[in-house]
Amino acid sequence: MFSIPLAARILALFLLLSSSSLFGMPEPDVIHLKEGAKVEGRILRENEKEVVILTSTGEITFARERIRKIDRCPWAVDVFEKMWSQVDRKDEKALLELLDWCLDPARAPQLRAQARKVARRIVRLDRDNEKARKVLGQVKYKNRWVSKRVYRELKEKEKALAAEEAAQAEAERKARQEEKARLALIGGVPISKQVEENAKVDRAEEELLRSKLGLDYTVRSSRRISVKGVLDPEQAAIFLKLGERICGTLNKDLGLPVASSPFRNAKYHRLHLFFIRKDQIEKVLHYIDGTYTRYTPDFMKFSIRRGGGVASDGDGCVGFQIQGDGNDEDVFCHYLGHAYVESLGGNVGHWFTEGFALYCSIRFHGNAVHLCTTRSRYAQNVTEGDKKSAALVVAFRELQKMKRLPPVRALFRKHMNRLDEKDLAKCWGVVKLFMSAPYRAKFLKYLQALRYAGGKHEKALQTVYNLTPEQLDDLVYKL
Numbered sequence: 067m068f069s070i071p072l073a074a075r076i077l078a079l080f081l082l083l084s085s086s087s088l089f090g091m092p093e094p095d096v097i098h099l100k101e102g103a104k105v106e107g108r109i110l111r112e113n114e115k116e117v118v119i120l121t122s123t124g125e126i127t128f129a130r131e132r133i134r135k136i137d138r139c140p141w142a143v144d145v146f147e148k149m150w151s152q153v154d155r156k157d158e159k160a161l162l163e164l165l166d167w168c169l170d171p172a173r174a175p176q177l178r179a180q181a182r183k184v185a186r187r188i189v190r191l192d193r194d195n196e197k198a199r200k201v202l203g204q205v206k207y208k209n210r211w212v213s214k215r216v217y218r219e220l221k222e223k224e225k226a227l228a229a230e231e232a233a234q235a236e237a238e239r240k241a242r243q244e245e246k247a248r249l250a251l252i253g254g255v256p257i258s259k260q261v262e263e264n265a266k267v268d269r270a271e272e273e274l275l276r277s278k279l280g281l282d283y284t285v286r287s288s289r290r291i292s293v294k295g296v297l298d299p300e301q302a303a304i305f306l307k308l309g310e311r312i313c314g315t316l317n318k319d320l321g322l323p324v325a326s327s328p329f330r331n332a333k334y335h336r337l338h339l340f341f342i343r344k345d346q347i348e349k350v351l352h353y354i355d356g357t358y359t360r361y362t363p364d365f366m367k368f369s370i371r372r373g374g375g376v377a378s379d380g381d382g383c384v385g386f387q388i389q390g391d392g393n394d395e396d397v398f399c400h401y402l403g404h405a406y407v408e409s410l411g412g413n414v415g416h417w418f419t420e421g422f423a424l425y426c427s428i429r430f431h432g433n434a435v436h437l438c439t440t441r442s443r444y445a446q447n448v449t450e451g452d453k454k455s456a457a458l459v460v461a462f463r464e465l466q467k468m469k470r471l472p473p474v475r476a477l478f479r480k481h482m483n484r485l486d487e488k489d490l491a492k493c494w495g496v497v498k499l500f501m502s503a504p505y506r507a508k509f510l511k512y513l514q515a516l517r518y519a520g521g522k523h524e525k526a527l528q529t530v531y532n533l534t535p536e537q538l539d540d541l542v543y544k545l
């Protein structure tokens with residue numbers, strides 16, 4: 067068993083013996099005082115203010131300011147070697163005492179290597195001895211003792227990893243938020259789910275039409291469009307693709323999210339278009355009336371008498387077309403145009419909704435053959451021509467050149483069946499103007515203003531475009 071008192075005794079022995087066969091003859095530490103005297107002995111302790119030296123007559127404390135210089139001797143190393151040879155190296159307590167002795171400020175500067183030697187021995191007995199680890203310059207990192215440098219590196223790595231994880235978490239959070247915002251635009255449900263859901267609804271509707279009405283119809287839906295009737299699935303798919311493209315393109319032009327659906331009034335935010343045979347009109351109209359919308363008796367009577375056409379009343383996004391006259395695609399674009407502009411603008415007026423429908427047909431189909439107006443009487447010439455030279459566009463250009471387009475003010479109150487070919491050309495021209503730069507940027511606002519103003523164009527024109535109807539006429543001439 068080793069102890070501090072023993073160490074002190076060895077030290078005393080060291081000092082008092084004039085010579086030693088064991089340790090050799092150690093040189094003393096010498097304190098040179100400013101006043102000239104010098105004191106020999108062993109420095110025991112020292113700090114900034116004072117130095118304590120053990121002399122043959124005992125401990126003496128000197129203030130630093132009195133000391134000129136100190137000559138130190140490597141005596142402590144010799145004492146250490148003596149103690150090291152005697153200590154039980156399996157005795158942790160004795161080793162710790164020896165370590166403390168080494169760490170005494172009076173000796174520590176000379177015994178750095180020795181202290182480490184003792185510390186290394188201690189940690190072999192007790193791996194988590196903090197004092198010994200401290201002497202070895204080690205710190206604990208996750209149950210491991212490592213050097214301070216390694217510790218710093220590990221910590222830095224940890225920090226970098228944490229930052230990376232935080233960045234990743236933030237990116238994920240942002241992605242989730244964006245996904246949520248994106249979904250909010252399309253009804254909060256992913257597109258694939260909506261399509262899946264629509265397919266289920268389609269099958270149910272096919273079944274219902276068969277069992278209740280005896281109609282063997284194909285029903286196919288995309289997200290925003292539903293077509294049904296005497297169609298084969300391939301034809302249906304073509305319509306759906308076209309319809310989705312039109313919705314996306316118009317949305318983009320108006321600054322709406324491409325994936326959003328304007329059709330808010332029909333089931334599942336979809337537009338429904340029936341392609342039927344003439345003898346099925348009454349059956350189908352009664353089915354639509356009640357399933358998708360409510361028709362007035364007059365409207366029902368009129369539609370049945372007319373024998374077909376599109377029924378877009380600005381509320382129910384549903385209509386029908388007598389299949390087989392070869393104009394299905396034109397009708398599809400036309401009808402989508404009506405539903406789109408009325409979904410956004412409400413009751414925008416006969417002339418304007420027809421103008422938008424014609425615009426859609428000409429833009430997405432290439433020609434506008436279908437008209438909602440009674441074509442035989444007022445607008446027969448408009449339906450001639452082909453995709454390359456849409457008759458309506460030709461008529462518009464001629465009237466434009468001759469300055470014979472009707473003033474827009476004259477269209478405001480005109481009933482659908484009173485629109486003649488000049489009127490229709492003008493309707494198309496006005497919509498074309500609004501859908502071109504720079505007017506396009508404010509077109510959505512215009513539709514909203516129209517809804518707000520109950521379809522009063524003069525007011526909406528003033529509010530949104532700061533134009534009078536007459537100024538609009540001038541702009542259409544320059545189109």
Ligand SMILES: [Zn+2]
Nearest residue numbers: 420423437438
């Ligand atoms: Zn129409």
